[in-house]
Amino acid sequence: MGLKARRAVLIRITGLVQGVGFRPFIHRIARRSGVRGYVKNLGGSEVEVWAEGADGAVRRFLELLEHERPPPAELDEVNVIEVEPRGYREFRILRSGRQVTRRSQIPPDIGVCEHCLREVLDPSSRWYRYAFNSCAWCGPRFSMMYSTPYDRENTAMRAFPLCDECRREYSDPDNLRRFHAQGISCPRCGPKLWLLDGRGREIACEDPIREAARLVDEGFIVAVKGVGGFHIAALASDDDVVAELRRRKHRPQKPFAIMALDLEVVGRIARPCEKHVELLCSPQRPIVLVPKREEAPVSELVAPGLAEIGVMLPYTPLHYLLLMETRDKFLIMTSGNRRGLPICTGVEALEELKGIADYFLLHNREIVNRVDDSVVRLTDGIPQLLRRARGYAPRWIRVPFKLEREVIALGAHLSNAGAVAFEDRVIPTQYVGDMDCLENVEFLLSALKFLEECYKLSAKAIASDAHPGYVTTRLAASKASQLGVPHIRVQHHHAHIVSAMASVGIQADEEVLGVAIDGAGYGADGKIWGGEVMVASYTGYERVGHLEYIPLPGGDRATIYPARIVAATLSLELGPEHALKICEKLGLHHSLPGGRAELALAARSAPSxxxxxxxGRFLDAASAILGICRERTYEGEPAMKLEAAARGGGLVGGLKLEVEDGRVVVREYLLRLAEAVDEHSVKDLAYTTQVRLGEALGLLAREALGDAHMPVVVSGGAAVNDYIIKGLKKTVGKLLLPRGIPPGDGGIAVGQAVVAGLSFFE
Structure with a gap:
């Protein structure tokens, strides 16, 4: 057939198309349809295809491209251009190019697929008990990438040249899962495992995984190097082991995650619904918060005071093999780090985790990009990300408009993540953590740098929170000065609402009624905000309602010991003497290091x-009054335990939060709550407090809406609370919650980036 009888198309494809077996898939459908040409990865994580042949063959190829794809692949854009045929004689997978024609998604890590796991468990397979088995459809991606495009030479697997057998499979077009799969290996050519004791001496053993499992079963604590960092593995069924782990990690109350071998084991310790199961089995394999069974063989010390436990399934063969060898078939599998520091990724673990882990199960594949486990819960039956990391990062958020400029956003302060933005895309970094230690600040900057370099970003604005004291605000000012671009400071709660707006596809010219509920954010009046109702667009907002202000005597100390908030609030209502009598009757002085003297000081300092x-602070105060949690040892603890205590509760008649002059009246409510403690059950009072709060915020929203019709968007760290959302829905009807990003500060950089990307400035 001459060139004149041929048709040719040049196709550029963006989406999740690198690291998912997409080039081998293109090669297969090219052979099936009879076209010739090439497919190759490009430097922006996009894929380029040249297909030529008879018109019918090209049409068949395009039909197959539209209707078929590898399991993990997702297509965002397929741009087809008619071109002149070149006379290709075959269809080939070409060496990747570095040029960027269109920017596409960097592949996240993908949980082990059923096919790879079956090979690992099959005694006749050459991957039998091989901890690093993977294929085109599963395995590490982002965590082992140095740069784009996704090729073996740009990943940590470049240290492991393929053996002859793996090379044959890699080169075989008929091998569905291993043809041109960049991360494959086998026991002959892949990473190796070994076991060390706490002093760094190698333990001589035939099978390090079996030996590690035996040690865990004996009550030892083992650090396990995984995909994006280290885990600490320990028995979840033994009170003494869990108590010792808490002592070593200086983690008195914060819940530990559990990894369970399979769904049958999950069912022994928790009560998952269909949506929980769907999340647990998804390629992302996050930690999922699931109601725990009352009779579960899990120590109460794993998640003290909470109604749910965080459970995940194994997402690598290594984890599966380890759990398979243990007696319980489930273990604590918590982040391998010292309190407040980033998760360990390499040899530093031997020093950092000394005194925490008794043994170390290690391997020699480098962790390039640190990435912790993601955490998801259901709120009103809708999945909400609490921590966006492995499996989700660094996927982008598509917005329904084009940004005016490229942006880098540094986020806020607690549970932080950054973001970059260009065109109609915002890419949050993986979860980073709190910004009050240098190591996390360095982690944030390196995570942003990776995205900047992969996407060849040319930032024309730097965005941050408006709080003048945040490290990220100062970093943003410095970076903006270095680049000679504007520094855009975005009000905290406006950024929360904009993040949610962008994630659910609100148009650029739309306004919403935003309800932003969280612990703290710097307000435009210099006070601390956190219970806000605002009419918001992407570039501005008007505050139309809020919670009544309550005092925080001692500032941050009041957030640790909420009895101080109670004493000061009641003092404003009743005067110090009467307030102290009520507080002492509740026993609040016992929760303060300074006892009665500290309580009295808090009461008398209320006016100033x-x-x-x-x-968040209102919920903390209610939790303290009800005796649920009177000392915060981790972020959100009193509110989380208040929500847990409300399970099975009902409304207490006559106990309501009033709305006056655009404010939810909380001071009087806290007084009435204190007076009701002896008359009603804790669970009913906890339930009533949270539902009534939602109803009151809903009334504020309804008043602000009047006759107007606009979407109601809810965001902020407290937006995951089932009972608050229930109360809000009761008064305003349909709500929009964030989709694909955390409602808390882990998603706030998305809002900052969009505000800066759309705002007008000279």
Whole structure:
């Protein structure tokens, strides 16, 4: 057939198309349809295809491209251009190019597929008990990438040249899962495992995984190097082991995650619904918060005071083999780090985890990009990300408009993540953590740098929170000065609402009624906000309602010991003496290091104390009054335990939060709650407090809406609370919650990036 009888198309494809077996798939459908040409990866994580042949063959190829794809692949854009045929004689997978024609998605890590796991468990397979088995459809991706495009030479697997047998499979077009799969290996050519004791001496053993499992069963604590960092593995069924792990990690109350071998084991310790199961089995394999069974063989010390436990399934053969060898078939599998520091990834673990881990199960594949486990819960039956990391990062958020400029956003302060933005895409970094230690700040900057370099970003604005004291605000100012671009400071709660708006596809010219509920954010009046109702667009907002301000005597100390908030709030209502009598009757002085003297000081300093309209601080105070949690040892603890205590509760008649002059009246409510403690059950009072708060915020929203019709968007760390959302829905009807990003500060950089990307400035 002459060139004139041929048709040719040049196709550029973006989406999740690198690291998912997409080039081998293109090669297969090219052979099936009879076209010739090539497919190759490009430097922006996109794929380029040249297909030529008879018109019918090209049409068949395009039909197959539209209707078929590898399991993990996702297509965002397929751009087809008619071109002149070149006379190719075959269809080939070409060496990747470095040029960027269109920017596409960097592949996240993908949980082990059923096919690879079956090979690992099959005694006749050459991958039998091989901890690093993977294929085109599963395995590490982002965590082992140095750069784009996704080729073996740009990943940590370049240290492991393929053996002859793996090379044959890699080169075989008929091998569905291993043809041109970049991360494959086998026991002959892949990474190796070994076991060390706490002093760094190698333990002589035939099978390091079996030996590690035996040690865990004996009550030892083992650090396990995984995909994106280290885990600490320990028995979850033994009170003494869990108590010792808490002592070593200086983690008195914060819940530990559990990894369970399979769904049958999950069912022994928790009560998952269909949506929980779907999340547990998804390629992302996150930690999922699931109601725990009352009779579960899990120590109460794993998640003290909470109604749910965080459970995940094994996402690598290594984890599966380890759990398979243990007696319980489930273990604590918590992040391998010292409190407040990033998760360990390499040899530093031997020093950092000394005194925490008794033994270390190690391998020699480098972890290039640190990435912790993601955490998901259901709120009103809708999945909500609490921590966006492995499996989700660094996927992008598509917005329904084009940004005016490329942006780098540094996020806020607690549970932080950054973001970059260009065109109609925002890419959050993986979860980083709190910004009060240098190591996390360095982690944030390196995570942003990776995205900047992969996407060849040319930032024309730097965005941050408006809080003048945040490290990220100062970093943003410095970076903006270095680049000679504007530094855009975005009000905290406006950024929360914009993040949610962008994630659910609100158009650029739309306004919403935003309800932002969290612990703290710097307000435009210099006070602490956190219970806000605002009419918001992408570039501005008007505050139309909020929680009544309550005092925080001692500032941050009041957030640790919420009895101080109670004493000061009641003092404003009743005067110090009467307030102290009620507080002492509740036993609040016992929760303060300074006892009665500290309680009295808090009560008397109420008029001059910092003020907050914060939902988080209101919930902390209610939790303290009800005796549920009177000392915060981790972020959100009193509110989380208040939500757990409300399970099975009902409304207490006559106990309501009033709305006056655009404010939810919380001070009077806390007084009435304190008076009701002897008359009603804790679970009913906890339930009533949270549902009534949602109803009151809904009334504020309804008043602000009037006759107007606009979407109601809810965001902020407290937006995951089932009972608050229930109360809000009761009064305003349909709500929009964030999709694909955390409602808390882990998603706030998305909003900052969009505000800066759309705002007008000279």
């Amino acid at each position: 104390a910092p003020q907050a309209s914060s939902v």
